[in-house]
Amino acid sequence: MFKDNYIEHTIAKKYPHININDYIWQGLITVNYEYGSGWHDVIIELVMQIEDIYKKNNVDITDFKINQIKEKYGTLRFYAISSLGEVHDLISEYEDKSKELCCECGEIGSLHEKHGWSQTLCDKCAIRLEYKRW
Numbered sequence: 001m002f003k004d005n006y007i008e009h010t011i012a013k014k015y016p017h018i019n020i021n022d023y024i025w026q027g028l029i030t031v032n033y034e035y036g037s038g039w040h041d042v043i044i045e046l047v048m049q050i051e052d053i054y055k056k057n058n059v060d061i062t063d064f065k066i067n068q069i070k071e072k073y074g075t076l077r078f079y080a081i082s083s084l085g086e087v088h089d090l091i092s093e094y095e096d097k098s099k100e101l102c103c104e105c106g107e108i109g110s111l112h113e114k115h116g117w118s119q120t121l122c123d124k125c126a127i128r129l130e131y132k133r134w
Contacts, residue, residue: 024047024061027066028066033070041106053087054084064080071103075098076103101120112126112131113134114131
């Protein structure tokens, strides 16, 4: 599920207008991450919105740093440093969105459990991975 699903493949395929050499996108594709590719679109959308916030506020984007992106307790965690409170509010909003998106395929999902581990999955992925709905 994790490192074999590089987000730059999703960017190149679905968002060819994004220049992955730009500072913020380099930060995204090189950061330590542990999550399924089903969240790629929501993460890319989040980073686009963060970039817009920096432009709107006329703040240098190098103020922003992504530390880690991972799944924890079945939902997305996006750890970043920013001097803009608006960015942190947006990150929280997108972490909440992940509670309804399958981390494997991106379809509508809900929390599922297997041996004490939780993931947000659609019913199809839950069956394939042998998870049970909470």
